[in-house]
Amino acid sequence: MSLEARLEPILEQVQKPARYIGGELNSVVKDPSRVSVRYALCFPDLYEIGMSHLGMKILYSIKNKREDIWCERVFAPAADMEAKMREHQIPLYGLESLEPIAGFDFIGFSLQYELCYTTVLNMLDLAGLPVRSKDRKSLAPIVMAGGPCACNPEPLADFVDLFVLGEGEEVNLELIDLYKQAKEEHWSKEEYLRRASHIPGVYVPSLYQVTYREDGTVREIVPLDGAPARVTKRIIQNLDRVEFPESFVVPFIDIVHDRSMLEVQRGCIRGCRFCQAGFIYRPIRDKRPETLNRDALNLSRTSGYDEVSLTSLSTSDYLGLEELLDQMLPWTEEQQINIALPSLRIDNCSEKLMAQIAKVRKSGLTFAPEAGTQRLRDAINKNLTEEEILSTCRAAFRSGYTAVKLYFMIGLPTETMEDVAGIADLAQKVVDTFYRMPEKPKGKGVQVTVSVSCFVPKPFTPFEFEPQDTPEQLREKQKHLLAHVRSRKISVKYHDSDTSVLEAVLARGDRRLCPVLESAWRAGSRLDGWGEHFSMERWNQAFAQHGLDPAFYAHRRRDYGEVVPWSHLDYGVSRRFLIAENKKAWKSAVTPNCRERCSGCGAAALYSDGEVKPPCKK
Ligand code: SF4
Structure with a gap:
């Protein structure tokens, strides 16, 4: 029975079956016998998220413009669909052909946020493939990944065959052309990866050996088999x-x-x-x-x-x-x-x-002051004064806007409780600005939504050296902010601090986290970005099982001279510049x-x- 026929009765039993059927307007269907490369473009999150991502649309279009390539979309199934797929042994398939992706030439993941990593493993497993790169012996499928998280891909080093650093439009096609040569000349997977590592912007983690010091930090990253010592991103x-x-x-x-x-x-x-x-x-x-x-x-x-x-x-x-x-x-x-x-x-x-x-758009307006006081806005280099914020809001109110959404972060380096209270003060000033305007829209109130996320230190930023606040510190700050909100015109929304800690661990993690990731996934973690699926307890058990402490990754200050897990990757901006910017932040x-x-x-x-x-x- 075809996969399509086996799918039919299942689709009646899951939510939003349209996620899983393909056939949408402008989706590309080709004759498989007339293409030489099949590519599964995977987004490790639900259809609604992946379908909204511009990068996916660009890569889908660029590949499908070539007659010899058929690129299909693949998204993570929701929990109900995953259960049905496992129960009926339906492997992960491409939405255009409804054929299993295990038989494709490439499986390429878009890594937009760290909390999708367990979903990458889950999708490989649903496809019927071993999750570890070394256990997938044949040339096809090559499992690759790109996107912003590829700037420190080390927590995925054991699972993904190669990473694309930077912008993918050109390098994706170069990798496909090399693969066509590999197929014609019957190269092994190792031979393909070795040659791919010489394409600018391509990082093959298995070609680098990482050693560690007794204090747990990285000692050295050594390229093997002629791989370049430094991999520079593509633009x-x-x-x-x-x-x-x-x-x-x-x-x-x-x-x-x-x-x-x-x-x-x-x-x-x-x-x-x-x-x-x-x-x-x-x-x-x-x-x-x-x-x-x-x-x-x-x-x-x-x-x-x-x-x-x-x-x-x-x-x-x-x-x-x-x-x-x-x-x-x-x-x-x-x-x-x-x-x-x-x-x-x-x-x-x-x-x-x-x-x-304002001629075409009358809904809410969003701005991101990020910090409540001028001192902290200067420390984070958000070159923005209170007067600029208020005068822009005034202009927006004059054009008819009555709802403003303000994005802030707590836990930023150098932050004090005064800065946290400053968030409430700034929101109040926006409210006051509206009511003091003689020309404010008649009969209308203003609504200010304050959305507060937790700071996560990320590689290749001037704050990559900084410790993240602990969840206790973050919760204290959340309470402090709420205590300072005085108007019912202001509503405050928070992001969860546990997921921010895991994000910090994975963002600056090394390849010793690979077994932790695998254990968390085997214990049930997937779709970690969704509150209903996330369990910090499951992750903490996985860390303990492998003798690693999340605090080492999330809450530790790094010396400027420390070898970091991404030291061999080059995104253009120099480390010297990042250090200088970090020092300026503290002043x-x-x-x-x-x-x-x-x-x-x-x-x-x-x-x-x-x-x-x-x-x-x-
Ligand atoms: S080189 Fe100069 S202008 Fe270019 S991104 Fe860097 S700081 Fe900006």
């Missing part, structure tokens, strides 16, 4: 010349971001010291407004969405924004398409820009953004000569 030099999807797969069910998405720029000029994305995606590269307007028109023609989102790490820093909106507003207004700007920075939204976006000294003045972080070296000139290369 796309010119975003206007790289392929962007002409269509998106349109889901049958609601997903988190069900809209067209444009990527207006990559990288960020800011350098907020806690923000990993702000450092690992450097340098900044803009797309031209004409390219973006063309992409938006394509997507609206093929996908029928009534909303288009202009995404990037800080969209209001995109120099072409007003020009782009000038090009897009006439046709989007005519077609009643909403333009969404999800990552606005508070200080540089001009009133013209506010007026432009609450700020660093200007890349457009004001280049601070020589090192990322400019990622450009090859003769290419586009970013702020780094005037």
